Amino acid sequence: MKNDAVLQLLGLAAKGRNVLSGEFSTEKAVKTGNANLVIIAVDASDNTKKSFCNMCAFYKVQFYEYGTKEELGHCIGKRYRASLAITDVGLAKAVEEKIKSSKTIE
Numbered sequence: 430m431k432n433d434a435v436l437q438l439l440g441l442a443a444k445g446r447n448v449l450s451g452e453f454s455t456e457k458a459v460k461t462g463n464a465n466l467v468i469i470a471v472d473a474s475d476n477t478k479k480s481f482c483n484m485c486a487f488y489k490v491q492f493y494e495y496g497t498k499e500e501l502g503h504c505i506g507k508r509y510r511a512s513l514a515i516t517d518v519g520l521a522k523a524v525e526e527k528i529k530s531s532k533t534i535e
Contacts, residue, residue: 435495435527436504438520439468439513443505447517450505452477455512459488464514465521466491468528470498473511481512491521493528 442448449458458464459481469481471494478494485492495501502510515521 433496433500433504433531435524435531436500438524438527439501439515440504440506442515442517442520442524445517445520447515447520448505449514449516450502450507450510450512452512455481455514456484458514458516459484459490462488463516464488464490465518466493466515466525468493468495468501468513468515468524470494470496470501470511472497477511491525493525495528 439448449455455464455467459467467481467485467490469478482492498509498511501513502508515524
């Protein structure tokens with residue numbers, strides 16, 4: 430497991446109960462307006478990616494692909510997770526900034 434600032438922030442968000450994980454919970458958070466940021470694992474199925482991409486576009490929720498299912502699950506203390514929704518505005522912005530800065534480094 431790499432030392433990853435994005436995954437560490439997700440872990441903090443999960444400890445503060447600001448993360449919903451799994452497809453059903455993530456979808457519900459987006460549709461009810463509770464999700465401020467959605468993260469999908471890069472190794473999620475194409476169908477899952479397309480579904481969340483379209484849903485996030487429709488509900489105007491920021492959406493990123495980041496990490497593997499194993500990494501996303503591990504950082505929030507669960508098993509494999511293909512999708513996460515961050516419900517706290519401040520944490521969502523912080524995670525988004527970390528993702529953007531990590532993509533410019535690569």
